[in-house]
Amino acid sequence: MALLAPGAAPLVTKLCDPTSAWSGWVSVDGQPVEIYQVEHKDRNSTCYIEARDDKEFVVHFGPRFAGGTDLAVYAAIDGSSVGGVSLSRTRGNLPHKFKGARVSSTAICPFQFAHIALTDDADEACQTESVVKNLGTIQLEVYRTRILGNVPNRERYDSVKQPVVDEKSKKATMSHSTAYGAAKTSVSSGQTTLVDWIDGLGSPFWTLEFKYRSRALLELEGIVKPVVEPSPPPANARATSASPSTSGSNAAELKGKGQKRKAAIISLSDSDYDDQDDLRAKVARLEAEVGQLRGGGAGGVKREKEDVKPEVEGERIGKTSKDEKGRTVIDLLDEDDE
Known part of the structure; x- marks a missing residue:
């Protein structure tokens, strides 16, 4: 607990x-x-x-x-x-x-x-x-x-x-x-x-x-608040905290790891909920992303069918918020490259 x-x-x-x-x-x-x-x-x-x-x-x-x-x-x-x-x-x-x-x-x-x-x-x-x-x-x-x-x-x-x-x-x-x-x-x-x-x-x-x-559905339905994971420190802060003996090449490598790409945004408007098939697809996609990030599976298990792996690479869920039009906006922040 x-x-x-x-x-x-x-x-x-x-x-x-x-x-x-x-x-x-x-x-x-x-x-x-x-x-x-x-x-x-x-x-x-x-x-x-x-x-x-x-x-x-x-x-x-x-x-x-x-x-x-x-x-x-x-x-x-x-x-x-x-x-x-x-x-x-x-x-x-x-x-x-x-x-x-x-x-x-x-x-x-x-x-x-x-x-x-x-x-x-x-x-x-x-x-x-x-x-x-x-x-x-x-x-x-x-x-x-x-x-x-x-x-x-x-x-x-x-x-x-x-x-x-x-x-x-x-x-x-x-x-x-x-x-x-x-x-x-x-x-x-x-x-x-x-x-x-x-x-x-x-x-x-x-x-x-x-x-x-699932946690993803509870968050999507607004029943629980999304889990906001702490962001890593800025690249320049990590470079500053490095020991004086760190070589120039190592410092450059640390700086490269701290870089982030542009955040992807999924916007779910109220009209998206009118169609059950479309909503099912959105829920399945969100669960696949959450499952991959947390090391687990997602979605329903279909009998006698091969599981299709979601085409999601290294994305981390940041937070969910409402914009001025009442839409649910989910920021997907890329993880640091290893």
Whole structure:
């Protein structure tokens, strides 16, 4: 986790309902991730988080047991249920972790952020409406119940896999979906809780929802501020700081490394957002540039197609700003030659 500068506001990592009766958060490498743009509407609390490429994540739920009822909490990822837990009001405020999708009584497959999987084959694409509609989301559905007791577990387990989406139906504002890592040992209790439902199944009392996107998309949508990387010192400053023993040829070499070419500018006007295909192309290009600069991949993963490497050479993202016409302007500053 990044260290905060002195006087900086603490990171907000927990998503709560308006009364703070329940909270949820997502962790990567054992650390909770920051949440952005929290909203509450129609028994839903929503926020955005950054999807970190190929990283496993864990979903947490923290109850307060307001109202004195027991709870049933179901986790749904990309519109598919991946686990549930019954929490007794006598249990206190102990949080519960959803570490992965259970595939047997002794194993789970951990959740993993992955670039969205696309296909141009309509027959191969996922047709489940709830999955297509909720792609890129992590939901915690909270139900009020009364626990009656425990019975032996007779649940059947299905295999899990990352959904494959028709590239024609994929939204331009989508970047990632969830894949599942190799199975890990996790032994089930063998018991299922029998409950009396206060809220009907399928109509949760409250839902906590995390919308996960790439950093590039979060910046493009104005959800997070662009990361401004520090500029290298001017060439003459570096030459001045060189030791007196530096030879003339070495000094010339240092000066040459400090030179910059003219900054390239990408301007995205409001009219650019009218066409989804055009926006998809812009998003893909921006993600490719960010991915190359940060040493990672970008864009969706298309099945049975060769990846096309973006034609971007040595560009560094400087900053994003608004010009006088309300357009988003992204300065791309060339890196120093090595």
